Amino acid sequence: MESLKQWLVLVCTGTLLLIGINVFFQNEHNTIMFANASLSQETKEIEGKTMLCTNNSASFSDLTPRKTRFEGVLYLGCIHPQRNYSVFSIVVDGKRTGLNYLFYAPLTAMAWKRISFNSVIVVSIVNVFSWSEDPLLRLVLETALKQEAFVLFLVTEYNHTITVAQSGRFVAPAIIHELCPQTSNIYMLTTDADLWPLNVWWYLMPNGYLIHSTNSFCCGYFTRHKMKYMHLPMSSIGMELIHWTELLSPVHWDRRPPLTARDIVRRLIEEFGPSAGQYIIKPQAGWYNDEQLCSYLIKLFLINHGDDVIHLSRGRIIRHDRINWNPTTIFNYTDAHLPLNPEQKGIWERKVMKLVHLMYDESTWIPAHVDEYASKFRAILGMSTVDSAVLPNCVTRPGAVYYCLWWYAG
Numbered sequence: 001m002e003s004l005k006q007w008l009v010l011v012c013t014g015t016l017l018l019i020g021i022n023v024f025f026q027n028e029h030n031t032i033m034f035a036n037a038s039l040s041q042e043t044k045e046i047e048g049k050t051m052l053c054t055n056n057s058a059s060f061s062d063l064t065p066r067k068t069r070f071e072g073v074l075y076l077g078c079i080h081p082q083r084n085y086s087v088f089s090i091v092v093d094g095k096r097t098g099l100n101y102l103f104y105a106p107l108t109a110m111a112w113k114r115i116s117f118n119s120v121i122v123v124s125i126v127n128v129f130s131w132s133e134d135p136l137l138r139l140v141l142e143t144a145l146k147q148e149a150f151v152l153f154l155v156t157e158y159n160h161t162i163t164v165a166q167s168g169r170f171v172a173p174a175i176i177h178e179l180c181p182q183t184s185n186i187y188m189l190t191t192d193a194d195l196w197p198l199n200v201w202w203y204l205m206p207n208g209y210l211i212h213s214t215n216s217f218c219c220g221y222f223t224r225h226k227m228k229y230m231h232l233p234m235s236s237i238g239m240e241l242i243h244w245t246e247l248l249s250p251v252h253w254d255r256r257p258p259l260t261a262r263d264i265v266r267r268l269i270e271e272f273g274p275s276a277g278q279y280i281i282k283p284q285a286g287w288y289n290d291e292q293l294c295s296y297l298i299k300l301f302l303i304n305h306g307d308d309v310i311h312l313s314r315g316r317i318i319r320h321d322r323i324n325w326n327p328t329t330i331f332n333y334t335d336a337h338l339p340l341n342p343e344q345k346g347i348w349e350r351k352v353m354k355l356v357h358l359m360y361d362e363s364t365w366i367p368a369h370v371d372e373y374a375s376k377f378r379a380i381l382g383m384s385t386v387d388s389a390v391l392p393n394c395v396t397r398p399g400a401v402y403y404c405l406w407w408y409a410g
Contacts, residue, residue, distance in 0.1 A: 051179060052078060052080075052081060052182060053081075063076065063132060064076075065128055065151075069179075070178075070179070072154065072156070073154060073155075073259070073260055074153040076153075078150065080118055081186060083118045084116065084118070084188070086120070086188070086189050086190075087119070087120040087121075087169050087170075087172050087190055088105070088192055088195075089101075089121070089123070089168050090124070090140075091124050091161045092126070092127075093125075094127070094130065097161065099343065101193040102137075102140055105144055106373065108193050109121065110370070111197055113147050117189070117203070119149045120151075120172055120176070120188070121193075122152050122154060122172050124160075125153055125161070126157065128153050136380045139376055139377060152172050154260070154264075159277070160277065160279075162279065162280055163264070163289070167268065167293065168264065169191075169234055170237065170294045173188045173239075173241045174248045175259050176241060177241040177242060178245065178259055184240065185240050185241070187205065187239070188239070188240075190236055191236050195335050195337055196335060197335050198320075198330045198359070199334060202214060202312070203238065206310060210240075211237065211238070211301075211308065213238075213309055213312065214235070214334070215235065216311035216312060216313065219231035219232070219233055222292055230295060230299075232291065243301075247301045250300050265277055268289055272286065318332075319334050319335045319336060319337055320336040321336075321337045327354055327358055329358065330358050330359060336355055339352060343378055345378060352374075353370075
């Protein structure tokens with residue numbers, strides 16, 4: 001009997017000891033987890049504050065992209081929390097893809113500044129350091145930063161550059177909001193790099209709405225999951241950043257918005273199949289995946305919010321279009337779809353500068369400044385007689401080594 005008591009005491013003591021050890025380590029684990037969570041939140045707050053514009057914000061001469069906590073996401077410039085923003089994209093893949101978008105990018109930022117919008121330029125890029133290696137890209141970047149543009153780099157592989165550039169326009173607002181929660185109420189509007197706004201009233205969202213869609217009835221309907229959806233064009237869709245983030249966090253995505261180039265491609269493949277991960281060119285199937293995905297997500301978003309979207313029809317309000325280009329006034333025009341090959345001197349002087357003179361007062365420095373930018377762009381492009389895709393493979397093509405020696409010598 002005595003031995004049984006001793007055995008029970010021993011068992012109880014051991015059990016209590018094990019419980020005590022477990023509680024101790026659980027408390028230690030919770031303390032460590034809480035400390036890590038606090039540190040993570042503190043890091044997020046610091047990162048967010050760094051993105052906001054202050055009197056000490058880096059100038060346009062600082063061309064070193066800043067890293068973020070998201071893989072392959074870097075930025076230049078800063079965000080003004082009290083301003084409206086446009087967001088458009090360009091591709092930098094080493095092959096001068098979309099040269100007209102590249103040329104127009106800083107001038108488009110200037111056109112948006114004219115109607116009191118700042119700009120976010122999404123750069124779908126293979127090598128983020130090619131900005132500093134290529135004088136043409138450097139010119140574009142420096143000119144854009146002078147217009148207070150915020151440059152968001154999304155690093156991806158070559159086959160995904162166009163896909164990321166297209167969808168990056170409506171994903172960028174969520175990325176910026178996740179990095180900088182202080183931007184919740186910024187109004188951000190998607191657009192194209194070769195589209196200049198002419199009148200501000202076309203782009204401002206009236207009170208009482210959550211989503212602003214221009215030219216809504218241009219593109220008909222598409223069928224998805226046996227349901228019909230209105231195909232909304234990316235030029236333009238506008239909403240506040242907090243709503244962009246919610247839009248990109250549907251239930252079937254586990255309430256998690258895509259925040260990197262890899263996330264964007266993965267979501268597109270989930271929605272449209274493996275072909276969405278291949279290189280696309282217009283008018284291949286998949287060219288409008290970005291618009292269809294955004295339109296579909298808007299429909300899901302409105303299920304929870306009611307039909308709080310304003311659809312604008314172009315109707316009698318028209319644009320200056322490259323097909324019938326002859327701008328004589330900007331009164332009652334919404335925008336201008338700019339001519340192709342603007343880097344060619346004849347097209348620039350006969351067509352584009354004609355619109356520039358209508359948009360900007362001749363007494364200001366702007367027309368001369370814009371013309372000077374175009375001249376510099378042409379001069380640099382004229383020196384680049386070999387496709388820039390040669391650069392990573394200097395000795396693999398006849399004569400390329402001499403070009404590379406000249407290039408890297410500056």
